[in-house]
Amino acid sequence: MGDDLPGEFVRSHIGSTGLLTEGIQRVDGQPTTTCVMTYFPEKQRLMVYPGRSGLRMSSADHLDSFLRLVEPYAPSCTWLSGHSLNGAQGERLQVLRSLREEMAARGSKVVLDLVPHRFRDLVGGLAKVDGMLGRIDGVVGELDTLDELLDSPRGLRGATADRMKYLAEELGVRYGLGVVQSRLGTDSYGQAVALDGTLVDWQEESIADRGMRGLGDRLAVKALTTAKYL
Structure with a gap:
Protein backbone atom coordinates (compact mmCIF):
# COMPACT_ATOMS: atom_id res chain seq x y z
CA MET A 1 0.00 0.00 0.00
CA PRO A 31 -0.77 5.97 -4.28
CA THR A 32 -2.93 3.34 -2.63
CA THR A 33 -6.26 4.24 -4.19
CA THR A 34 -8.67 7.11 -4.64
CA CYS A 35 -11.59 5.34 -2.98
CA VAL A 36 -12.49 2.56 -0.56
CA MET A 37 -15.85 0.80 -0.21
CA THR A 38 -16.70 -0.49 3.26
CA TYR A 39 -19.56 -2.94 3.69
CA PHE A 40 -22.16 -3.22 6.43
CA PRO A 41 -25.11 -5.62 6.81
CA GLU A 42 -27.49 -3.70 4.54
CA LYS A 43 -25.65 -0.60 3.33
CA GLN A 44 -22.29 0.50 1.99
CA ARG A 45 -20.07 3.52 2.52
CA LEU A 46 -18.01 4.93 -0.33
CA MET A 47 -14.91 6.74 0.96
CA VAL A 48 -13.36 9.08 -1.61
CA TYR A 49 -9.82 10.46 -1.40
CA PRO A 50 -9.20 12.42 -4.61
CA GLY A 51 -6.15 14.16 -3.15
CA ARG A 52 -3.04 15.55 -4.80
CA SER A 53 -1.24 12.19 -4.76
CA GLY A 54 -2.62 9.78 -7.32
CA LEU A 55 -5.53 11.98 -8.36
CA ARG A 56 -7.67 9.93 -10.72
CA MET A 57 -10.75 12.11 -10.91
CA SER A 58 -9.18 15.18 -12.47
CA SER A 59 -11.51 15.27 -15.50
CA ALA A 60 -15.13 14.71 -16.41
CA ASP A 61 -14.13 11.54 -18.30
CA HIS A 62 -12.55 10.05 -15.20
CA LEU A 63 -15.61 11.00 -13.15
CA ASP A 64 -17.97 9.31 -15.62
CA SER A 65 -15.89 6.11 -15.48
CA PHE A 66 -15.82 6.24 -11.70
CA LEU A 67 -19.58 6.68 -11.43
CA ARG A 68 -20.21 3.73 -13.74
CA LEU A 69 -18.03 1.53 -11.52
CA VAL A 70 -19.78 2.68 -8.34
CA GLU A 71 -23.35 2.44 -9.62
CA PRO A 72 -23.93 -1.31 -9.00
CA TYR A 73 -22.98 -0.93 -5.32
CA ALA A 74 -25.41 1.93 -4.58
CA PRO A 75 -23.55 3.27 -1.50
CA SER A 76 -25.92 4.84 1.01
CA CYS A 77 -23.20 7.18 2.26
CA THR A 78 -20.41 8.97 0.41
CA TRP A 79 -17.55 10.01 2.70
CA LEU A 80 -15.51 12.81 1.14
CA SER A 81 -12.06 13.59 2.51
CA GLY A 82 -11.42 17.26 3.23
CA HIS A 83 -7.97 16.77 1.69
CA SER A 84 -9.70 16.80 -1.68
CA LEU A 85 -10.60 20.47 -1.16
CA ASN A 86 -7.05 21.56 -0.42
CA GLY A 87 -6.03 23.58 -3.47
CA ALA A 88 -9.06 22.46 -5.49
CA GLN A 89 -9.93 24.87 -8.28
CA GLY A 90 -10.94 24.95 -11.92
CA GLU A 91 -11.83 21.58 -13.46
CA ARG A 92 -10.82 19.63 -10.36
CA LEU A 93 -13.20 21.63 -8.19
CA GLN A 94 -15.99 21.16 -10.73
CA VAL A 95 -15.36 17.40 -10.70
CA LEU A 96 -15.70 17.32 -6.90
CA ARG A 97 -18.90 19.32 -7.03
CA SER A 98 -20.27 17.07 -9.78
CA LEU A 99 -19.38 14.01 -7.70
CA ARG A 100 -21.32 15.43 -4.77
CA GLU A 101 -24.30 16.23 -7.00
CA GLU A 102 -24.31 12.83 -8.71
CA MET A 103 -24.07 10.82 -5.48
CA ALA A 104 -26.76 12.93 -3.81
CA ALA A 105 -29.02 12.43 -6.83
CA ARG A 106 -28.59 8.67 -6.36
CA GLY A 107 -29.77 8.90 -2.76
CA SER A 108 -26.32 8.72 -1.13
CA LYS A 109 -25.79 10.93 1.92
CA VAL A 110 -22.65 13.03 1.39
CA VAL A 111 -20.53 13.56 4.52
CA LEU A 112 -17.37 15.68 4.69
CA ASP A 113 -14.46 14.66 6.92
CA LEU A 114 -12.78 17.88 8.10
CA VAL A 115 -9.18 16.90 7.46
CA PRO A 116 -6.39 18.03 7.24
CA HIS A 117 -5.53 19.63 10.57
CA ARG A 118 -5.22 23.42 10.19
CA PHE A 119 -8.26 23.09 7.94
CA ARG A 120 -9.04 26.82 8.08
CA ASP A 121 -5.53 27.75 6.91
CA LEU A 122 -5.26 25.10 4.20
CA VAL A 123 -8.84 25.04 2.87
CA GLY A 124 -10.91 27.82 4.43
CA GLY A 125 -13.97 28.34 6.60
CA LEU A 126 -17.25 26.47 6.39
CA ALA A 127 -18.78 29.16 4.20
CA LYS A 128 -16.06 28.49 1.63
CA VAL A 129 -16.69 24.75 1.86
CA ASP A 130 -20.39 25.33 1.25
CA GLY A 131 -19.54 27.43 -1.78
CA MET A 132 -17.18 24.80 -3.15
CA LEU A 133 -19.39 21.73 -2.74
CA GLY A 134 -22.95 22.93 -2.37
CA ARG A 135 -25.32 21.13 -0.01
CA ILE A 136 -23.86 18.28 2.03
CA ASP A 137 -25.58 16.06 4.58
CA GLY A 138 -23.09 15.96 7.40
CA VAL A 139 -19.73 17.03 8.77
CA VAL A 140 -17.30 15.06 10.96
CA GLY A 141 -14.36 16.79 12.60
CA GLU A 142 -11.91 16.92 15.47
CA LEU A 143 -12.60 19.38 18.26
CA ASP A 144 -9.39 21.35 17.63
CA THR A 145 -10.37 21.85 13.98
CA LEU A 146 -13.93 22.90 14.79
CA ASP A 147 -12.78 25.28 17.50
CA GLU A 148 -11.15 27.25 14.66
CA LEU A 149 -14.25 27.11 12.46
CA LEU A 150 -17.05 27.75 14.96
CA ASP A 151 -17.25 29.85 18.11
CA SER A 152 -18.15 28.27 21.45
CA PRO A 153 -19.84 30.32 24.20
CA ARG A 154 -17.29 31.74 26.60
CA GLY A 155 -18.51 29.55 29.47
CA LEU A 156 -17.79 26.34 27.50
CA ARG A 157 -14.26 27.11 26.37
CA GLY A 158 -12.62 25.06 29.10
CA ALA A 159 -15.07 22.13 29.16
CA THR A 160 -14.10 19.64 26.45
CA ALA A 161 -17.19 17.40 26.53
CA ASP A 162 -19.62 20.33 26.71
CA ARG A 163 -17.81 22.07 23.87
CA MET A 164 -18.00 18.95 21.72
CA LYS A 165 -21.73 18.60 22.30
CA TYR A 166 -22.38 22.26 21.58
CA LEU A 167 -20.38 22.25 18.34
CA ALA A 168 -22.02 19.00 17.19
CA GLU A 169 -25.41 20.66 17.62
CA GLU A 170 -24.25 23.72 15.70
CA LEU A 171 -23.08 21.48 12.84
CA GLY A 172 -26.36 19.58 12.99
CA VAL A 173 -28.33 22.78 12.51
CA ARG A 174 -26.21 23.66 9.50
CA TYR A 175 -25.85 20.27 7.79
CA GLY A 176 -28.25 17.76 9.35
CA LEU A 177 -25.55 15.54 10.88
CA GLY A 178 -22.83 16.95 13.10
CA VAL A 179 -20.10 14.79 14.62
CA VAL A 180 -17.28 16.06 16.87
CA GLN A 181 -14.48 13.82 18.13
CA SER A 182 -11.68 14.46 20.62
CA ARG A 183 -9.38 12.94 23.19
CA LEU A 184 -10.71 13.30 26.73
CA GLY A 185 -7.71 13.52 28.97
CA THR A 186 -4.98 10.93 28.49
CA ASP A 187 -6.91 7.65 28.50
CA SER A 188 -10.19 8.10 26.63
CA TYR A 189 -11.63 9.36 23.37
CA GLY A 190 -15.10 10.81 22.86
CA GLN A 191 -17.64 11.58 20.18
CA ALA A 192 -20.70 13.84 20.18
CA VAL A 193 -23.39 13.24 17.54
CA ALA A 194 -26.22 15.64 16.70
CA LEU A 195 -29.05 15.47 14.17
CA ASP A 196 -30.82 18.63 13.04
CA GLY A 197 -29.42 20.55 16.00
CA THR A 198 -30.28 18.02 18.73
CA LEU A 199 -27.68 15.90 20.51
CA VAL A 200 -28.64 12.24 19.93
CA ASP A 201 -25.56 10.31 21.06
CA TRP A 202 -22.47 10.60 23.22
CA GLN A 203 -19.73 7.96 23.05
CA GLU A 204 -16.68 7.68 25.26
CA GLU A 205 -14.19 4.83 24.92
CA SER A 206 -11.02 3.96 26.80
CA ILE A 207 -7.79 4.00 24.82
CA ALA A 208 -5.67 2.68 27.65
CA ASP A 209 -5.64 -0.90 26.39
CA ARG A 210 -6.06 -0.76 22.62
CA GLY A 211 -4.80 2.69 21.67
CA MET A 212 -6.09 4.96 18.92
CA ARG A 213 -5.76 2.70 15.87
CA GLY A 214 -9.01 2.80 13.92
CA LEU A 215 -10.94 4.25 16.87
CA GLY A 216 -11.99 7.49 15.19
CA ASP A 217 -13.44 5.65 12.22
CA ARG A 218 -15.19 3.05 14.39
CA LEU A 219 -16.91 5.85 16.26
CA ALA A 220 -17.74 7.61 13.00
CA VAL A 221 -19.43 4.41 11.77
CA LYS A 222 -21.56 4.46 14.93
CA ALA A 223 -22.53 8.07 14.17
CA LEU A 224 -23.48 7.23 10.58
CA THR A 225 -25.51 4.26 11.81
CA THR A 226 -27.31 6.44 14.37
CA ALA A 227 -28.17 8.87 11.59
CA LYS A 228 -29.33 5.91 9.43
CA TYR A 229 -26.80 6.84 6.76
CA LEU A 230 -25.54 3.27 7.14
Missing part, protein backbone atom coordinates in the same frame (compact mmCIF):
# COMPACT_ATOMS: atom_id res chain seq x y z
CA GLY A 2 1.08 3.57 -0.55
CA ASP A 3 2.36 5.68 2.32
CA ASP A 4 -0.63 8.02 2.09
CA LEU A 5 -3.98 8.79 3.74
CA PRO A 6 -6.00 6.02 1.99
CA GLY A 7 -3.27 3.53 2.86
CA GLU A 8 -3.33 4.60 6.49
CA PHE A 9 -7.12 4.23 6.56
CA VAL A 10 -6.98 0.72 5.10
CA ARG A 11 -4.22 -0.33 7.53
CA SER A 12 -6.16 1.13 10.48
CA HIS A 13 -9.38 -0.53 9.34
CA ILE A 14 -7.62 -3.91 9.08
CA GLY A 15 -5.98 -3.39 12.49
CA SER A 16 -9.31 -2.49 14.09
CA THR A 17 -10.62 -5.98 13.24
CA GLY A 18 -7.80 -7.60 15.22
CA LEU A 19 -5.69 -8.64 12.23
CA LEU A 20 -1.96 -7.95 12.24
CA THR A 21 -0.75 -5.23 9.86
CA GLU A 22 3.02 -5.45 10.38
CA GLY A 23 3.47 -7.39 7.13
CA ILE A 24 1.80 -4.76 4.94
CA GLN A 25 4.50 -3.00 2.93
CA ARG A 26 4.41 0.80 2.59
CA VAL A 27 5.51 1.98 -0.85
CA ASP A 28 6.70 5.57 -1.23
CA GLY A 29 5.49 7.44 -4.28
CA GLN A 30 2.78 4.94 -5.19
Whole structure:
Protein backbone atom coordinates (compact mmCIF):
# COMPACT_ATOMS: atom_id res chain seq x y z
CA MET A 1 0.00 0.00 0.00
CA GLY A 2 1.08 3.57 -0.55
CA ASP A 3 2.36 5.68 2.32
CA ASP A 4 -0.63 8.02 2.09
CA LEU A 5 -3.98 8.79 3.74
CA PRO A 6 -6.00 6.02 1.99
CA GLY A 7 -3.27 3.53 2.86
CA GLU A 8 -3.33 4.60 6.49
CA PHE A 9 -7.12 4.23 6.56
CA VAL A 10 -6.98 0.72 5.10
CA ARG A 11 -4.22 -0.33 7.53
CA SER A 12 -6.16 1.13 10.48
CA HIS A 13 -9.38 -0.53 9.34
CA ILE A 14 -7.62 -3.91 9.08
CA GLY A 15 -5.98 -3.39 12.49
CA SER A 16 -9.31 -2.49 14.09
CA THR A 17 -10.62 -5.98 13.24
CA GLY A 18 -7.80 -7.60 15.22
CA LEU A 19 -5.69 -8.64 12.23
CA LEU A 20 -1.96 -7.95 12.24
CA THR A 21 -0.75 -5.23 9.86
CA GLU A 22 3.02 -5.45 10.38
CA GLY A 23 3.47 -7.39 7.13
CA ILE A 24 1.80 -4.76 4.94
CA GLN A 25 4.50 -3.00 2.93
CA ARG A 26 4.41 0.80 2.59
CA VAL A 27 5.51 1.98 -0.85
CA ASP A 28 6.70 5.57 -1.23
CA GLY A 29 5.49 7.44 -4.28
CA GLN A 30 2.78 4.94 -5.19
CA PRO A 31 -0.77 5.97 -4.28
CA THR A 32 -2.93 3.34 -2.63
CA THR A 33 -6.26 4.24 -4.19
CA THR A 34 -8.67 7.11 -4.64
CA CYS A 35 -11.59 5.34 -2.98
CA VAL A 36 -12.49 2.56 -0.56
CA MET A 37 -15.85 0.80 -0.21
CA THR A 38 -16.70 -0.49 3.26
CA TYR A 39 -19.56 -2.94 3.69
CA PHE A 40 -22.16 -3.22 6.43
CA PRO A 41 -25.11 -5.62 6.81
CA GLU A 42 -27.49 -3.70 4.54
CA LYS A 43 -25.65 -0.60 3.33
CA GLN A 44 -22.29 0.50 1.99
CA ARG A 45 -20.07 3.52 2.52
CA LEU A 46 -18.01 4.93 -0.33
CA MET A 47 -14.91 6.74 0.96
CA VAL A 48 -13.36 9.08 -1.61
CA TYR A 49 -9.82 10.46 -1.40
CA PRO A 50 -9.20 12.42 -4.61
CA GLY A 51 -6.15 14.16 -3.15
CA ARG A 52 -3.04 15.55 -4.80
CA SER A 53 -1.24 12.19 -4.76
CA GLY A 54 -2.62 9.78 -7.32
CA LEU A 55 -5.53 11.98 -8.36
CA ARG A 56 -7.67 9.93 -10.72
CA MET A 57 -10.75 12.11 -10.91
CA SER A 58 -9.18 15.18 -12.47
CA SER A 59 -11.51 15.27 -15.50
CA ALA A 60 -15.13 14.71 -16.41
CA ASP A 61 -14.13 11.54 -18.30
CA HIS A 62 -12.55 10.05 -15.20
CA LEU A 63 -15.61 11.00 -13.15
CA ASP A 64 -17.97 9.31 -15.62
CA SER A 65 -15.89 6.11 -15.48
CA PHE A 66 -15.82 6.24 -11.70
CA LEU A 67 -19.58 6.68 -11.43
CA ARG A 68 -20.21 3.73 -13.74
CA LEU A 69 -18.03 1.53 -11.52
CA VAL A 70 -19.78 2.68 -8.34
CA GLU A 71 -23.35 2.44 -9.62
CA PRO A 72 -23.93 -1.31 -9.00
CA TYR A 73 -22.98 -0.93 -5.32
CA ALA A 74 -25.41 1.93 -4.58
CA PRO A 75 -23.55 3.27 -1.50
CA SER A 76 -25.92 4.84 1.01
CA CYS A 77 -23.20 7.18 2.26
CA THR A 78 -20.41 8.97 0.41
CA TRP A 79 -17.55 10.01 2.70
CA LEU A 80 -15.51 12.81 1.14
CA SER A 81 -12.06 13.59 2.51
CA GLY A 82 -11.42 17.26 3.23
CA HIS A 83 -7.97 16.77 1.69
CA SER A 84 -9.70 16.80 -1.68
CA LEU A 85 -10.60 20.47 -1.16
CA ASN A 86 -7.05 21.56 -0.42
CA GLY A 87 -6.03 23.58 -3.47
CA ALA A 88 -9.06 22.46 -5.49
CA GLN A 89 -9.93 24.87 -8.28
CA GLY A 90 -10.94 24.95 -11.92
CA GLU A 91 -11.83 21.58 -13.46
CA ARG A 92 -10.82 19.63 -10.36
CA LEU A 93 -13.20 21.63 -8.19
CA GLN A 94 -15.99 21.16 -10.73
CA VAL A 95 -15.36 17.40 -10.70
CA LEU A 96 -15.70 17.32 -6.90
CA ARG A 97 -18.90 19.32 -7.03
CA SER A 98 -20.27 17.07 -9.78
CA LEU A 99 -19.38 14.01 -7.70
CA ARG A 100 -21.32 15.43 -4.77
CA GLU A 101 -24.30 16.23 -7.00
CA GLU A 102 -24.31 12.83 -8.71
CA MET A 103 -24.07 10.82 -5.48
CA ALA A 104 -26.76 12.93 -3.81
CA ALA A 105 -29.02 12.43 -6.83
CA ARG A 106 -28.59 8.67 -6.36
CA GLY A 107 -29.77 8.90 -2.76
CA SER A 108 -26.32 8.72 -1.13
CA LYS A 109 -25.79 10.93 1.92
CA VAL A 110 -22.65 13.03 1.39
CA VAL A 111 -20.53 13.56 4.52
CA LEU A 112 -17.37 15.68 4.69
CA ASP A 113 -14.46 14.66 6.92
CA LEU A 114 -12.78 17.88 8.10
CA VAL A 115 -9.18 16.90 7.46
CA PRO A 116 -6.39 18.03 7.24
CA HIS A 117 -5.53 19.63 10.57
CA ARG A 118 -5.22 23.42 10.19
CA PHE A 119 -8.26 23.09 7.94
CA ARG A 120 -9.04 26.82 8.08
CA ASP A 121 -5.53 27.75 6.91
CA LEU A 122 -5.26 25.10 4.20
CA VAL A 123 -8.84 25.04 2.87
CA GLY A 124 -10.91 27.82 4.43
CA GLY A 125 -13.97 28.34 6.60
CA LEU A 126 -17.25 26.47 6.39
CA ALA A 127 -18.78 29.16 4.20
CA LYS A 128 -16.06 28.49 1.63
CA VAL A 129 -16.69 24.75 1.86
CA ASP A 130 -20.39 25.33 1.25
CA GLY A 131 -19.54 27.43 -1.78
CA MET A 132 -17.18 24.80 -3.15
CA LEU A 133 -19.39 21.73 -2.74
CA GLY A 134 -22.95 22.93 -2.37
CA ARG A 135 -25.32 21.13 -0.01
CA ILE A 136 -23.86 18.28 2.03
CA ASP A 137 -25.58 16.06 4.58
CA GLY A 138 -23.09 15.96 7.40
CA VAL A 139 -19.73 17.03 8.77
CA VAL A 140 -17.30 15.06 10.96
CA GLY A 141 -14.36 16.79 12.60
CA GLU A 142 -11.91 16.92 15.47
CA LEU A 143 -12.60 19.38 18.26
CA ASP A 144 -9.39 21.35 17.63
CA THR A 145 -10.37 21.85 13.98
CA LEU A 146 -13.93 22.90 14.79
CA ASP A 147 -12.78 25.28 17.50
CA GLU A 148 -11.15 27.25 14.66
CA LEU A 149 -14.25 27.11 12.46
CA LEU A 150 -17.05 27.75 14.96
CA ASP A 151 -17.25 29.85 18.11
CA SER A 152 -18.15 28.27 21.45
CA PRO A 153 -19.84 30.32 24.20
CA ARG A 154 -17.29 31.74 26.60
CA GLY A 155 -18.51 29.55 29.47
CA LEU A 156 -17.79 26.34 27.50
CA ARG A 157 -14.26 27.11 26.37
CA GLY A 158 -12.62 25.06 29.10
CA ALA A 159 -15.07 22.13 29.16
CA THR A 160 -14.10 19.64 26.45
CA ALA A 161 -17.19 17.40 26.53
CA ASP A 162 -19.62 20.33 26.71
CA ARG A 163 -17.81 22.07 23.87
CA MET A 164 -18.00 18.95 21.72
CA LYS A 165 -21.73 18.60 22.30
CA TYR A 166 -22.38 22.26 21.58
CA LEU A 167 -20.38 22.25 18.34
CA ALA A 168 -22.02 19.00 17.19
CA GLU A 169 -25.41 20.66 17.62
CA GLU A 170 -24.25 23.72 15.70
CA LEU A 171 -23.08 21.48 12.84
CA GLY A 172 -26.36 19.58 12.99
CA VAL A 173 -28.33 22.78 12.51
CA ARG A 174 -26.21 23.66 9.50
CA TYR A 175 -25.85 20.27 7.79
CA GLY A 176 -28.25 17.76 9.35
CA LEU A 177 -25.55 15.54 10.88
CA GLY A 178 -22.83 16.95 13.10
CA VAL A 179 -20.10 14.79 14.62
CA VAL A 180 -17.28 16.06 16.87
CA GLN A 181 -14.48 13.82 18.13
CA SER A 182 -11.68 14.46 20.62
CA ARG A 183 -9.38 12.94 23.19
CA LEU A 184 -10.71 13.30 26.73
CA GLY A 185 -7.71 13.52 28.97
CA THR A 186 -4.98 10.93 28.49
CA ASP A 187 -6.91 7.65 28.50
CA SER A 188 -10.19 8.10 26.63
CA TYR A 189 -11.63 9.36 23.37
CA GLY A 190 -15.10 10.81 22.86
CA GLN A 191 -17.64 11.58 20.18
CA ALA A 192 -20.70 13.84 20.18
CA VAL A 193 -23.39 13.24 17.54
CA ALA A 194 -26.22 15.64 16.70
CA LEU A 195 -29.05 15.47 14.17
CA ASP A 196 -30.82 18.63 13.04
CA GLY A 197 -29.42 20.55 16.00
CA THR A 198 -30.28 18.02 18.73
CA LEU A 199 -27.68 15.90 20.51
CA VAL A 200 -28.64 12.24 19.93
CA ASP A 201 -25.56 10.31 21.06
CA TRP A 202 -22.47 10.60 23.22
CA GLN A 203 -19.73 7.96 23.05
CA GLU A 204 -16.68 7.68 25.26
CA GLU A 205 -14.19 4.83 24.92
CA SER A 206 -11.02 3.96 26.80
CA ILE A 207 -7.79 4.00 24.82
CA ALA A 208 -5.67 2.68 27.65
CA ASP A 209 -5.64 -0.90 26.39
CA ARG A 210 -6.06 -0.76 22.62
CA GLY A 211 -4.80 2.69 21.67
CA MET A 212 -6.09 4.96 18.92
CA ARG A 213 -5.76 2.70 15.87
CA GLY A 214 -9.01 2.80 13.92
CA LEU A 215 -10.94 4.25 16.87
CA GLY A 216 -11.99 7.49 15.19
CA ASP A 217 -13.44 5.65 12.22
CA ARG A 218 -15.19 3.05 14.39
CA LEU A 219 -16.91 5.85 16.26
CA ALA A 220 -17.74 7.61 13.00
CA VAL A 221 -19.43 4.41 11.77
CA LYS A 222 -21.56 4.46 14.93
CA ALA A 223 -22.53 8.07 14.17
CA LEU A 224 -23.48 7.23 10.58
CA THR A 225 -25.51 4.26 11.81
CA THR A 226 -27.31 6.44 14.37
CA ALA A 227 -28.17 8.87 11.59
CA LYS A 228 -29.33 5.91 9.43
CA TYR A 229 -26.80 6.84 6.76
CA LEU A 230 -25.54 3.27 7.14
